[in-house]
Amino acid sequence: CWPSREPRVPPRAVALATPVRFEVADHEAPMAPAPAPLQHVTVLDRCEVSPSPPAAPGQPRALPLTYFDLVFWDFPPVQRVLFYGSAERDLLDVPGFLRRELPLFKASLAAALHHFYPLAGRLPCELPAEPEVACSDGDSVRLTVAVGGDDFGDLAGDHPRDTARLRPLLPPLPSRGRGSWGVFAVQVTVFPRAGICVGTTLHHAVADGSSYVHFLRTWAAIHRRLIGADKKVVDVVPPLFDRGVVRDDSGLREVFVRELAEAGDERLDDWDLSRRPGSGGVVLATFRFTEELLGRLGKRVESETSARRCSPYAVACGAAWAGIVHARGGNGSNCNARHQFGFVTGCKPRASPPVPGNYFGNCLGLCCVEEAEDGHGVGLTPSAASAAIWHAIEELAEQGRALRDARGWVRLVRECAAARAVTVAGSPKLGIYAAADMGAPWGRPRKVEIVSVERTGALALAENHDGRGGIEVGVALPRGEMEAFRAFYGDLVAGLR
Structure with a gap:
């Protein structure tokens, strides 16, 4: 989400690009040319996943951005892809995945969002005088479900891969109307008989890497419990949303809002x-x-x-x-x-x-x-x-x-x-x-x-x-x-x- 324009997230492209890893043993070999025609990603569904159960009534409905958050207001969203391979090839049949795995994937995501409900909130596109993450009943995170036709093993490698092959694995931040955008989006791409890729897009002004991993750890623990892989009761460490723990005795928040507004359309x-x-x-x-x-x-x-x-x-x-x-x-x-x-x-x-x-x-x-x-x-x-x-x-x-x-x-x-x-x-x-x-x-x-x-x-x-x-x-x-x-x-x- 950037002021006065749509989020600078790659459009819903269909060509896949792969990042590459290098092994020490092949450092003298010439880098392979870019692969010829890129394969496609087929989007099967886009749906909304809401926190389940909804956030408790006593939880704050707006999270003011602190001066720590405002430093990253103009940054591009943080976009990650997580590649999961499986030895159980029968689970990688697309109809089977949609029937058995996807409902659990959605359920665990919804349960994790119950604890991290601001990720289903929205930010304004223009920088207001009092920027905040707004939350309300009915908020949701956009989930895209897709099938990939690229080489899963190559995409998940260490060697140099064209980033154009990776972009279609990443979801854009959705418009939420009235000049606001969602702050978090998820995409799961199934590669038949190979694996799945979970892509996430997060507005950097909402959370840093520590908070993102806290959410991811909670989501994964809930998912393990749902599928029966973990018999223990999920002990969720709840996130703390109280902005009062961040001291701002020097008034940096007001200074940063003014400086960002004066910078206008100057991007990075x-x-x-x-x-x-x-x-x-x-x-x-x-x-x-x-x-x-x-x-x-x-x-x-x-x-x-x-x-x-x-x-x-x-x-x-x-x-x-x-x-x-x-x-x-x-x-x-x-x-x-x-x-x-x-x-x-x-x-x-x-x-x-x-x-x-x-x-x-x-x-x-x-x-x-x-x-x-x-x-x-x-x-x-x-x-x-x-x-x-x-x-x-x-x-x-x-x-x-x-x-x-x-x-x-x-x-x-x-x-x-x-x-x-x-x-x-x-x-x-x-x-x-x-x-x-x-x-x-x-x-x-x-x-x-x-x-x-x-x-x-x-x-x-x-x-x-x-x-x-x-x-x-x-x-x-x-x-x-x-x-x-x-x-x-x-x-x-x-x-x-």
Whole structure:
């Protein structure tokens, strides 16, 4: 939902595009050309799923957006796809899925929305003086049911895939009339004899990754109980909607509303890879940083910089940041070239007083790191990038540091977009693979992708899906830049052997 225009969500396209993952072993192989004709997604139904039972009468009917929420008002919706494979092929017959699985899918979604009913609410398209998520009786979430004709295994891979193949797996935010839009939408796409894909679209001003995973964990637990995969009573940790727990002694909410209104139609399009002319198509790939690889990279950071230690998060982000700078053409020939990296930090424990962990909404602080090329033909190295990020993280330990520059956050977002700063979406700490365990026959997702990084230029971070530690990093780049990034990653890994 963006002021004065429909949400910038990909239209109901029919062509599928796939993000690709790279394995270390094939880093020297040329990247495959874009697949020839793309297959189609056939929409079978669009229905509305309401919270069941409805929200209790005493629950608030409007959730004011806090200054934390307003920082993300102009961001594209966060769009994820979760791929579930099943060994029980008979369950993947489309009529059988519609008859047996879909009713349980709808029932568990409705039950989860009972606890997270604001996800069925709506936001205004224009930014009012008092922005809020409005909730009322009869609210619902749009659910799209579809059949996919693309290669499920390829779509759920790590190798570079054309993002145009993934977009049809994602639902748009629906219009709710009278100048408002829904804030959350779901799509389930069945791939016969292969698996299912659950796509979600969420307005970023409504919730951050922590709140999204809280909802997903609740939904999955209810689904496991409904299908009999979990005999335990579902112990739902209720979300906290009380906006009074977010202190705003400096009046940041009013400042941010004014700044967003003054910005008018200035968007964050400088980040949007899909709008960049001559990009040659955008592909999405996943690069896996195992614990062993992170350990070796961390030791290199300590030996090549002044950092005494470096967290796995900083190591993975630094390596990916340096790789993107290299892919864009940064080669160390310009000692005046400066590159920016933006990341978020959880502010619930850092606020004063601390915000409860089950608070629903956004509660993230913005951090920005700037690093220069060395001018000696080396460019931004992974070690220098990782050390710079780690230094910024260490500074956050200072009391009040995370919120010290909060007044400039709205302006910082636009400056980072204009500078094409590399940013981060998701976090390995969220534990999304475990949270999304729907029970047999689907179990945990075999792959989760944040497809919307195509439009924010962000790195998509998650824990490695195999549960053995490490971090997976999703990267979206124009095809030519992805070739360069892939080679950079391969050389980095080879140099540590």
